[in-house]
Amino acid sequence: MKVFQQESLPTGLENVVHGSMLPDVQASFQIFAAHLRKVNAQWSFPEHQHPMFELNLVIDGSQRMRVGDKHFVQRQGDLVWILPNEVHASLGAVDGNMMEYVCVHLEVTDPWFRHQLNQIGQIVHPSGSKMESLLRPILMDLAQIARENTSSGLSLKLQTMHASFRIFTVLSEVLLDEAVVSSQQTGDSGLAAQLAAFIEHQASTTMKGQEPFRITLIAKQLGYSPAHCNRVFHKAYGVSPRHYLSTIKLRQAKLLLMDPTHSIEHIAEQLGYKDLSQFSKQFKRWTNLSPTAYRHLSW
Numbered sequence: 165m166k167v168f169q170q171e172s173l174p175t176g177l178e179n180v181v182h183g184s185m186l187p188d189v190q191a192s193f194q195i196f197a198a199h200l201r202k203v204n205a206q207w208s209f210p211e212h213q214h215p216m217f218e219l220n221l222v223i224d225g226s227q228r229m230r231v232g233d234k235h236f237v238q239r240q241g242d243l244v245w246i247l248p249n250e251v252h253a254s255l256g257a258v259d260g261n262m263m264e265y266v267c268v269h270l271e272v273t274d275p276w277f278r279h280q281l282n283q284i285g286q287i288v289h290p291s292g293s294k295m296e297s298l299l300r301p302i303l304m305d306l307a308q309i310a311r312e313n314t315s316s317g318l319s320l321k322l323q324t325m326h327a328s329f330r331i332f333t334v335l336s337e338v339l340l341d342e343a344v345v346s347s348q349q350t351g352d353s354g355l356a357a358q359l360a361a362f363i364e365h366q367a368s369t370t371m372k373g374q375e376p377f378r379i380t381l382i383a384k385q386l387g388y389s390p391a392h393c394n395r396v397f398h399k400a401y402g403v404s405p406r407h408y409l410s411t412i413k414l415r416q417a418k419l420l421l422m423d424p425t426h427s428i429e430h431i432a433e434q435l436g437y438k439d440l441s442q443f444s445k446q447f448k449r450w451t452n453l454s455p456t457a458y459r460h461l462s463w
Contacts, residue, residue, distance in 0.1 A: 189274070192271075192272075192273045192415050193270070193271070193272050193328060193329075193332045194270070194271040194272075194328075195268055195269065195270060195271075195324060195327075195328045195331075196216060196269040196270075196271060197267075197269050198266075198267070198268045198269070198306055198310070198324065198327075199266070199267055199310065200264070200265075200266045200306070200307045200310035200311055201264070201265060201266075201267070202224075202262060202263070202264040203257060203262065203263055203264070204257070204262055205256070205257050205260040205261060205262070206256070207254075207256060207257065207263075208253070208254055208255055208256040209253060209254040210253055211230075211251055211252070211253040212251070212252070212253065213249050213250060213251045213252070214248070214249070214269065215248045215249055215271075215402065215403045215407055216248055216269040216270055216271050217245070217246065217247065217248060217269070217270040217271070217272075217281060217402075218244075218245070218246040218252075218267065218268070218269050218270070219243065219244070219245060219246075219267065219268045219270065219299065219303065219331070220238070220243070220244040220246070220265055220266075220267045220268075221241075221242075221243050221244075221265060221266050221267075221296075221299070221300065221303045221304075222238050222239065222240050222241065222242055222263065222264070222265045223240070223264045223265060223266060223304070223307060224240055224262070224263065224264040225240060225257055225258070225261050225262055225263030225264060226238060226239045226240060226257065226258040226259075226261075226263065227254055227255070227256065227257050227258065227263050227265065228254070228255035228256055228257075228258060229244060229252065229253070229254055229255065230252060230253050230255060231244070231246055231250055231251075231252040231287050232250055232251060232252070234287060235255075236287075236288060237258055238288065239290075239291070240291070241290070241291025241292070241296065241300075242288055242289070242290050242291055242296070243288075243289040243290075243291075243293075243295060243296040243299060243300070243303075244287060244288055244289075245284060245286065245287060245288075245289060245295070246287065247282060247284075247285075247402055248282075248401075248402030248403055249398070249402055249403070266303050266304070266306055266307040266310070268303065268306065268331070270331065270332075271411075272332070273411050273412065273415055275357070275360035275364075275401060275408070276357075277336075278401045278402065279353065279356065279357075279400045279401055280339050281335060281339070282399075282400060282401065282402050283339075284338070284339075294338070294341070295338050298334045298337065298338065299331065299334055302327050302330045302331055302334065305323075305327055306324070306327050309323050309324065309327075352396045352399065352400065353400055355386065355388065355393070355396050356396050356397050356399070356400030356401065357400075358386060359382060359386070359393055359396070359397050359405060360397070360401070360408065362382045362385075362386075363377075363382075363405055363408055363409050363412065364412060366409065367409055367412040367413055367416065368416075377405075377406065377409050379393055379394060379405050379406070382405075393405070410450070413435055414447075414450045414451070416435060417431065417435060417443075417447055417450075417455070418458065420434065420435075421455055421458055421459045422459070424459075428440060428443075428444075428455045428456065428459070431443070431455070432444075443455065
């Protein structure tokens with residue numbers, strides 16, 4: 165008679181009555197160029213765009229703004245939400261008065277979360293609205309930190325980091341409360357998700373000598389034109405597929421550099437660079453630091 169032996173379970177699991185798994189989350193959240201600024205009546209900021217989300221809160225006074233093709237007056241207490249690569253400009257303070265505002269630029273690497281944030285299409289969130297009410301205390305804290313600016317470098321960094329976690333927590337709450345979140349992927353959003361999956365797979369499997377990333381190859385596999393794939397991806401995530409790949413590679417590079425068991429030469433090869441020099445130049449373009457300098461900072 166053949167005897168089957170039951171595989172032993174890790175201690176404790178044999179007593180589980182019910183259990184379920186939550187999804188893994190692998191994302192980085194970043195704050196760029198957070199600043200407080202008080203300006204006179206002659207001040208303005210020219211038309212520009214960037215691949216980040218932007219929050220802008222007027223603390224005192226009012227300013228004329230243009231986002232895309234929309235012109236409006238942002239009054240005291242109004243919060244402006246600007247999507248990545250949206251052309252925008254400040255056309256100056258209203259009625260010749262002084263104006264003060266606090267501004268934060270946000271980056272998130274998780275494609276699903278980025279897509280959800282892109283669905284918040286409302287630009288102006290007036291004083292007292294839900295999104296403004298939730299974010300105002302955090303932005304005012306950042307403004308106060310910037311106004312005092314008497315903390316040590318470490319304290320200032322920790323306070324800013326704390327505020328960044330609070331901002332992304334609030335944005336998650338906004339998405340949940342407004343029922344923007346959807347697990348359904350249909351049409352263009354489904355194609356964008358497929359493209360993101362392809363890009364993430366490419367980033368995780370790239371090795372030295374492998375064929376470099378080309379949207380034309382992915383588009384051909386999916387049966388679409390490269391132009392259509394670029395357009396759909398940009399609409400969903402606010403950045404181009406190539407920029408998204410760079411974001412993932414930067415995240416991987418930083419994580420690998422924090423592990424002293426990996427040589428920098430090995431990391432360069434693992435990320436698909438032909439040599440250490442190419443990797444070092446690219447990493448410095450991303451961060452303004454060499455891989456060695458970043459490694460020393462992270463220890």
